[in-house]
Amino acid sequence: MGEITVPTSVAGSSGGILQALLTELPDPAELAEEQVCGRACVWCAAALHNTTALDLGARQADAHSCGARWYPRCCNPCGFEHLHAALLDHSQSCEQCADDFLNCSVGKALRMAMRTVR
Template structure:
């Protein structure tokens, strides 16, 4: 999947609250879910986020391991049709649903 297709889809994922994460998790060196150390081949970039971090607006750079990222992604694939007008009309025409499903399949490898 292209980076452009991933962009926006991964921003839909629910992530842990920044205040509960370590500095290594917030800068993307460790998985935001399991805290495993990440390397280029094992990391999934979850897109930079802007959140209040300990009461101060800030930017953080979450990444996850492939295994941990698949879990919330699968949940999003399952719940998306219930929140999407296009999916209600015709799920096969929903670009978001297709992109989420494609990304889920890509992370299986």
Template structure:
């Protein structure tokens, strides 16, 4: 089951793999491929803390395609970033602080902002 907030859908509890919409992923500041292990690139380990992940614990950021270094081609390396709930919550919390001051909706009534609500859910899910 998932909750839909406009374009931001976040899976409900307990997640078998919590999926995060692309517009929210952009606010989480995924690391670049440089320095990631093969297990992080394929989604077996958290992209931030390197903790091992299972289908029940992973927060899925979807398939990504990163251009190869030194090329301007749209084709690049495909990777499958996932993270542990705690790291996702920490990044979502930072994302809220980055997003809210520049969001007109957040400055008026934060609970009406779809992005703010989705980030808050990620914080709450990761801190359970």
């Protein structure tokens, strides 16, 4: 589990990017061009539209010994599924979440992101 940042806006609004480093993303070398470029869901390969796609943020990938950037995006159902899994994984090992989930910034960011994709 890596760093989680709060979504800057609701999915589908102009200029907003939902950035959440979830559990590991698929290896970009094993994905189709549409998935690497963000035209298809990184997990299920469904075609995406700009109004509904969730931007997972630009990532670095090692391509032929040089750093390359790729732009994974996902559909709402896959986003919800992976955010939910990340929240369950986090909350089971987070003492702050066990006491009061409102005090944990990571747990709060995951819950806000889940509401965005719901």
